[in-house]
Amino acid sequence: MKTLLSDKKVSMRDALSETILKFTQEDENVYVLDGDLATSTKIDIVANENPKKFLQMGIAEQNMMSVAAGLTTTGIQPWTFTFAAFLAKRAIDQIQVQIAQPKLNVKMVGGYSGLLTGLTGKTHQALEDIAIFRSLANMVVLAPADATEVKKVMEFARSYDGPVYIRLARDAYPILFPNDYNFKLGKAVTLNEGTDVTIISTGTQTSRSLEAAEKLEAEGVSVAVVHMPSIKPIDKEAIIKAAETTGAIVTAEEHSIIGGLGSAVAEVLVEEKPVPMLRVGVKDRNSESGPNEQMLEKYEISPNHVAQAVKDVLKKK
Amino acid sequence: MSNLLSEEKLQLLNEKSIESRKLVVHTVHHAGAGHIGGPMSAVDVLVNLYFNELNVNPEDARAENRDRFVLSKGHSAVALYTVLAIKGYFPIKELDTFDSMDSRLQAHPDMNILPGLDMSTGSLGQGISAAVGMALGAKLKNKDFRTYCMIGDGESQEGQVWEAADVAVKYGLDNLVVILDNNKLQQFGWGESFDEREVPVTNPCERWQAFGWNVIEIDGHNHNEITKAFNAARTVSGKPTIIVANTVKGKGVSFMENTHRWHSRVPTDEEFDHAVQELEAGV
Numbered sequence: 001m002k003t004l005l006s007d008k009k010v011s012m013r014d015a016l017s018e019t020i021l022k023f024t025q026e027d028e029n030v031y032v033l034d035g036d037l038a039t040s041t042k043i044d045i046v047a048n049e050n051p052k053k054f055l056q057m058g059i060a061e062q063n064m065m066s067v068a069a070g071l072t073t074t075g076i077q078p079w080t081f082t083f084a085a086f087l088a089k090r091a092i093d094q095i096q097v098q099i100a101q102p103k104l105n106v107k108m109v110g111g112y113s114g115l116l117t118g119l120t121g122k123t124h125q126a127l128e129d130i131a132i133f134r135s136l137a138n139m140v141v142l143a144p145a146d147a148t149e150v151k152k153v154m155e156f157a158r159s160y161d162g163p164v165y166i167r168l169a170r171d172a173y174p175i176l177f178p179n180d181y182n183f184k185l186g187k188a189v190t191l192n193e194g195t196d197v198t199i200i201s202t203g204t205q206t207s208r209s210l211e212a213a214e215k216l217e218a219e220g221v222s223v224a225v226v227h228m229p230s231i232k233p234i235d236k237e238a239i240i241k242a243a244e245t246t247g248a249i250v251t252a253e254e255h256s257i258i259g260g261l262g263s264a265v266a267e268v269l270v271e272e273k274p275v276p277m278l279r280v281g282v283k284d285r286n287s288e289s290g291p292n293e294q295m296l297e298k299y300e301i302s303p304n305h306v307a308q309a310v311k312d313v314l315k316k317k
Numbered sequence: 318m319s320n321l322l323s324e325e326k327l328q329l330l331n332e333k334s335i336e337s338r339k340l341v342v343h344t345v346h347h348a349g350a351g352h353i354g355g356p357m358s359a360v361d362v363l364v365n366l367y368f369n370e371l372n373v374n375p376e377d378a379r380a381e382n383r384d385r386f387v388l389s390k391g392h393s394a395v396a397l398y399t400v401l402a403i404k405g406y407f408p409i410k411e412l413d414t415f416d417s418m419d420s421r422l423q424a425h426p427d428m429n430i431l432p433g434l435d436m437s438t439g440s441l442g443q444g445i446s447a448a449v450g451m452a453l454g455a456k457l458k459n460k461d462f463r464t465y466c467m468i469g470d471g472e473s474q475e476g477q478v479w480e481a482a483d484v485a486v487k488y489g490l491d492n493l494v495v496i497l498d499n500n501k502l503q504q505f506g507w508g509e510s511f512d513e514r515e516v517p518v519t520n521p522c523e524r525w526q527a528f529g530w531n532v533i534e535i536d537g538h539n540h541n542e543i544t545k546a547f548n549a550a551r552t553v554s555g556k557p558t559i560i561v562a563n564t565v566k567g568k569g570v571s572f573m574e575n576t577h578r579w580h581s582r583v584p585t586d587e588e589f590d591h592a593v594q595e596l597e598a599g600v
Contacts (some may be wrong), residue, residue, distance in 0.1 A: 031457070055453070057489075063446045063480035070450020073385070073435065074458055078450075094477075098447055102429050200472045 003191040003225070005210050009172035015147035016109065016168060017042040019154045020079060024053035029075055030158070033068055033106035035061050035082035038208075041111040043081045061073035061091040068106045069098035077105055077158070078154065083117075084110025084126035084167060085236055098165045100136040106135060107157045108242045113143075113167045114254030115282060115299055121289035127282050130202075131259025133165045134232040141232040143167040143203035143253075143261075149229060160185070162283075169254070170206045171292070176207060176227075185228050188238035197310050198242035201252040202228045202261045204281070205301065209252045212306035223310060231261055236268050243273040248317050250278050250309045254301055257281035276316035278309045321544050326369070332539040333364045333403060336570045340399035340412060346589040348416040351424070354579040356396030358500035358537070358564035359467060363400045365543040375405040378432035382462050385435045385451045389444025390469035390498060391425040392581075398422050406433040417484060435530050444468070445495060449485045452493035452557070463551075467496045470490075470516045471503030479528070485557040486529040493557040494550045495530075497521055498537065500566035502577045514577050525559045525585025537562025570595050 023030045024046055037061045038044040047054040057064035061082055067076040079257040087110045099106045113126045133141045142153045157164040192213050201209040206227045224246055251262035262279030282299050296302040337360045345351040356549040371384040372502040388397050402409045414420035425439030447464035455462055485493055506514035525532045531553045535542040550558035567573030570592040
């Protein structure tokens with residue numbers, strides 16, 4: 001199969017907004033907890049249209065996460081919303097001790113993940129959240145690639161009994177998946193078949209990887225693109241199969257190259273099927289505030305950087 | 318303060334307190350590990366909760382409408398374990414497994430493995446927020462159970478305690494009672510000399526009042542006062558209650574009292590015998 005990049009871009013935030021409102025209307029136990037970023041994350045829709053289900057927790061993420069833990073013990077399914085940076089780096093002890101260790105049914109949605117956070121700069125970017133969340137026992141870590149997949153992973157999280165971290169982005173991305181797409185926990189999705197090399201990508205970096213693959217194919221390189229929406233649990237079989245069929249791997253993520261998808265894939269390859277591999281991500285450095293395209297270039301995660309990594313890894317085969 | 322409790326009930330509670338303290342000293346001595354000063358200061362409130370106040374049943378430890386208790390100062394777990402054992406949640410003999418491999422009695426409370434624990438705690442400042450969640454959940458789901466939570470005065474240095482304090486007031490959680498085990502000492506603490514190291518907050522009552530809570534100050538070792546405070550908390554509507562229980566760290570054993578040195582020291586055999594003699598003499 002071959003997935004074409006659509007010209008139609010849809011905001012992940014709009015998909016989230018619509019979906020969470022529906023959940024609060026359909027399920028008496030679904031409540032929304034806001035760390036006072038409702039107009040940024042767009043869960044203000046719940047405050048406006050179903051206010052009984054909206055619990056303002058104020059600018060106090062640590063308390064918000066522990067309150068969520070307490071709420072689960074009364075049968076409530078709390079959905080907590082703030083920026084990925086504050087979940088992963090400010091409230092992680094609360095998340096570990098009171099949510100992950102006891103495996104409580106809290107849904108954690110980190111908005112504004114990665115590098116492109118709307119000119120807010122390094123204090124509000126989350127380049128470490130995958131690394132941090134996937135190191136917690138009992139944690140499920142998901143990073144959807146488009147608005148359709150946002151809805152699908154949220155539907156999964158609603159049906160799953162346990163802690164789930166969903167990594168979302170601020171901006172709009174091309175639609176990759178049809179409406180009947182079926183998300184499965186722990187399963188990768190092959191978006192492009194190819195024989196020379198496989199790009200394994202997650203979240204927002206998947207559409208950039210498809211763009212890189214299109215360019216490379218025009219140059220005669222056959223590139224497989226495997227999207228990994230479920231970073232934990234990870235699809236080991238898909239990684240091993242990619243190594244066996246194409247013999248070289250590039251990982252791509254809007255995250256630090258330390259501890260994220262690239263590390264997770266490398267862990268599988270080193271133990272199961274070592275092949276040449278390169279990681280595309282932010283290279284252990286702090287970033288800044290700036291326009292999206294310039295940020296992608298400077299921090300080396302643009303489609304061109306993905307394409308270059310593919311060319312470089314082919315030389316290692 | 319007039320006595321609310323019958324002589325019989327008062328005697329029963331005092332006996333349970335002595336039994337709990339003896340088991341705390343025994344358990345820490347047996348395990349060769351654990352905290353002792355903080356658990357000893359907490360014992361009377363915990364005994365009063367489980368033998369006089371909470372609507373709980375060890376036979377149905379996860380009953381949906383049971384009252385909830387969260388030990389936010391989780392390092393005092395050994396005191397809670399002794400009270401749960403005396404109450405009948407598990408055999409008293411099981412206290413000897415405390416801190417050993419595969420034990421249900423972890424160094425800090427684990428809600429998943431020991432019936433009777435309503436929340437996992439240990440990292441300070443978190444339990445009070447979880448208790449806020451429970452009390453809020455009761456309101457949202459129209460349940461009439463009440464939620465109780467014990468915090469420490471040292472623990473109150475954690476900013477999260479005050480985040481929770483704000484939210485509890487904002488949601489009018491009159492079904493929440495927090496007890497401050499105000500023993501005025503912590504692990505090492507603050508001070509110029511090694512021996513005088515009190516927690517630097519001199520008036521927690523003023524502080525909690527300023528946060529909008531109903532505040533009741535008591536002697537945390539007096540079962541009549543503890544009972545009266547719990548009763549008074551039930552009459553308050555629209556806001557949460559904090560009971561500032563003035564306590565003595567290491568309460569009940571002369572050489573453990575009022576010193577940070579016994580925060581988590583293990584008694585020698587000789588100290589253990591001495592402590593048990595003192596506690597038995599106190600009956």
